[in-house]
Amino acid sequence: MSHTGTTVVIGTSVAGVRTAQALRTEGYDGRVVLVGAEHEPPYDKPPLSKQFLAGTWEGSRLTLLAPAEAADSGIELRLGAAARRLDPAGHRVHLADGSELAYDTCVIATGAAARPSPWPAESGVHVLRSLADGAALRADLVRGGPVVVVGGGFVGAEVAATARALGCEVTVVDPLPVPMGRLLGPEVGAHFADLHRRHGVASRFGSGVEGVTGRSGRLRVTLTDGTVLPAATVVVGIGAVPNDRWLAGSGLLVDDGVVCDAYCRAVDAPDVYAAGDVARWYHPGRGTHLRVEHWTNAAEQAARVAHNIAHPDDPRPYAPVPYVWSDQYDWKIQIAGTPVGATRHTVIGGLAGATARGGALYTDDTGRLRAAVTVNWPRAQAVCRRLLTTHTPFATAVDQVKALASRGAAGP
Amino acid sequence: MPVLKADFGACQGYANCVAGAPDAYDIDDDGVVVLLKEQVPEGDLPRLREAARSCPVSALTIEDA
Ligand SMILES: Cc1cc2nc3c(=O)[nH]c(=O)nc-3n(C[C@H](O)[C@H](O)[C@H](O)COP(=O)(O)OP(=O)(O)OC[C@H]3O[C@@H](n4cnc5c(N)ncnc54)[C@H](O)[C@@H]3O)c2cc1C
Ligand code: SF4
Numbered sequence: 492m493s494h495t496g497t498t499v500v501i502g503t504s505v506a507g508v509r510t511a512q513a514l515r516t517e518g519y520d521g522r523v524v525l526v527g528a529e530h531e532p533p534y535d536k537p538p539l540s541k542q543f544l545a546g547t548w549e550g551s552r553l554t555l556l557a558p559a560e561a562a563d564s565g566i567e568l569r570l571g572a573a574a575r576r577l578d579p580a581g582h583r584v585h586l587a588d589g590s591e592l593a594y595d596t597c598v599i600a601t602g603a604a605a606r607p608s609p610w611p612a613e614s615g616v617h618v619l620r621s622l623a624d625g626a627a628l629r630a631d632l633v634r635g636g637p638v639v640v641v642g643g644g645f646v647g648a649e650v651a652a653t654a655r656a657l658g659c660e661v662t663v664v665d666p667l668p669v670p671m672g673r674l675l676g677p678e679v680g681a682h683f684a685d686l687h688r689r690h691g692v693a694s695r696f697g698s699g700v701e702g703v704t705g706r707s708g709r710l711r712v713t714l715t716d717g718t719v720l721p722a723a724t725v726v727v728g729i730g731a732v733p734n735d736r737w738l739a740g741s742g743l744l745v746d747d748g749v750v751c752d753a754y755c756r757a758v759d760a761p762d763v764y765a766a767g768d769v770a771r772w773y774h775p776g777r778g779t780h781l782r783v784e785h786w787t788n789a790a791e792q793a794a795r796v797a798h799n800i801a802h803p804d805d806p807r808p809y810a811p812v813p814y815v816w817s818d819q820y821d822w823k824i825q826i827a828g829t830p831v832g833a834t835r836h837t838v839i840g841g842l843a844g845a846t847a848r849g850g851a852l853y854t855d856d857t858g859r860l861r862a863a864v865t866v867n868w869p870r871a872q873a874v875c876r877r878l879l880t881t882h883t884p885f886a887t888a889v890d891q892v893k894a895l896a897s898r899g900a901a902g903p
Numbered sequence: 904m905p906v907l908k909a910d911f912g913a914c915q916g917y918a919n920c921v922a923g924a925p926d927a928y929d930i931d932d933d934g935v936v937v938l939l940k941e942q943v944p945e946g947d948l949p950r951l952r953e954a955a956r957s958c959p960v961s962a963l964t965i966e967d968a
Contacts, residue, residue, distance in 0.1 A: 787959075
């Protein structure tokens, strides 16, 4: 098929880059322009709380698309040019440098930003979303001194683990009694709380933060129970908000993300698509709109959007099984499906201690496998992801994973 | 024919490749990727390239032979 138009992709992290690349693999031969607010070549986020923060990977290893690679694939890079306004009727994007780009198809991949710290301290309070954030946090961590991490979710727990590995004294604060418990249930969540303890990280679960005062090196974190924690560095990991504010006035329906149909097309502008953390699309398998903040979703959704642009005669709905991994201390955690809303679960193998290798399989009223959480057991995770795609009955899934566990000496 | 390659040391067992192309990639008991075939026909390339690109640590490549 021959394409004559221009596709403008806005946002240069995994969703934007993968859309541009997949357009080419799908045979799209129109013009592709990739526009990003940041000046750095497109880079990846997950290592920011892991290898990059630990200092084992340099920033250059995070590059997703080097300028030479972009040129080879016929992708025009426009870096350091934030999109300011979208005009769907006129098919134009206005950029911060005053220029404008005409498009036939536009892909919104502007992702999300860290929810800002609500506590105005002078300095030393960090969020973690960009390479610059990561470099600033790392500089403070290597300077030493106690660290308080606010938020015990994925990013908070990973930062705590990395800071601990760097030799810092770390306390994690979260208003929830069992931070991962809301997602995984209290029993499995308790193993995650124990993971911090086992590595010598203090936790204050069940208390909120009242305020943070002072400056870098000399901060004071006051908790809702009155405790005051001294800190050299504070990291606030309390979630992310979609970068959709620039779309105000575009006429697009924006409601905690760009609202899209099952084909990832904006509901009120058929030649505008969205992918990644900024997209709230209709998941046909779930019968509801979802916005997912995980790497694999951004990559898979990007590939689907590219397919739908390159093959308008064969549009495919997007109905993925959600998947996320997280590396915390000596645990490789992988979650497929949606544990929230499960009615029952079974644990196979062991989820306790340094030698943990096991999984929790979840089901609901349908009697099918609904989700799988594995620890240090990628093979079982790969099997469960396949079983989730094929809507396998829960009992069958449990049998298969148990069989895997009893195989050979390498099993749990 | 193009040849599948993997950097086994870089692989983190994230298994995106297995989800993308179960006929080409698997995971062993130690959580490391296994190549189920060496050479792949040209016709399979777009799909396999997409699967290789889905690796979060860029451990997979497809080389022209
Ligand atoms: C520290 C950290 C660790 C993570 N670890 C994991 C993990 O282990 N596993 C996992 O599955 N997920 C992880 N994630 C989540 C994952 O990184 C995100 O889901 C993924 O980056 C989403 O990609 P995206 O391209 O949709 O958005 P983003 O990564 O948010 O990128 C959006 C891009 O758009 C640009 N942009 C924003 N506004 C504009 C504008 N107006 N004009 C032009 N450009 C704009 C931004 O500069 C940015 O480059 C992690 C995230 C963070 C921050
Ligand atoms: S996607 Fe990459 S990290 Fe994951 S199993 Fe495959 S090769 Fe290994």
